[in-house]
Amino acid sequence: xxxxxxxxxxxxxxxxxxxxxxxxxxxxxxxxxxxxxxxxxxxxxxxxxxxxxxxxxxxxxxxxxxxxxxxxxxxxxxxxxxxxxxxxxxxxxxxxxxxxxxxxxxxxxxxxxxxxxxxxxxxxxxxxxxxxxxxxxxxxxxxxxxxxxxxx
Numbered sequence: 001x002x003x004x005x006x007x008x009x010x011x012x013x014x015x016x017x018x019x020x021x022x023x024x025x026x027x028x029x030x031x032x033x034x035x036x037x038x039x040x041x042x043x044x045x046x047x048x049x050x051x052x053x054x055x056x057x058x059x060x061x062x063x064x065x066x067x068x069x070x071x072x073x074x075x076x077x078x079x080x081x082x083x084x085x086x087x088x089x090x091x092x093x094x095x096x097x098x099x100x101x102x103x104x105x106x107x108x109x110x111x112x113x114x115x116x117x118x119x120x121x122x123x124x125x126x127x128x129x130x131x132x133x134x135x136x137x138x139x140x141x142x143x144x145x146x147x148x149x150x151x152x
Contacts, residue, residue, distance in 0.1 A: 004040050004047040004119075005083060006030075007097035009076060011116045014098075027051055027059065027068075035063045039119060048083065050076040081105055 012030055040047045048067040055070045071079045080102055090111040096119040103113045
């Protein structure tokens, strides 16, 4: 089981997360996007999403598989560093952020990091790789032969 640690501020600033649920709530948009596209992979994997600031009034966690944490008066970066420091099995963590300081902190402790942009587009890459693998050798030879007859 992997635990994805998501720096929400950096992920939402990539400009890829669309307004899925409520345009007035960037918190919900990110949570729904990560859930809808299944960016954490297996249903056994977990995500801890860190937001800067206070929990909005009336905020209800929409996905039980994800932990949602708000930094309140501290910075989300500080909360993420504390979270990573307390984990015994850091090799099960994948920290998703564009923040250089956090990336260096995690790597220095032997953890894995992924850039915000890579995380958001990784599912699209996996889908295209699956399609490519479905073309077996026989089909590839047949396509090559047909193109060769037409163009040579």
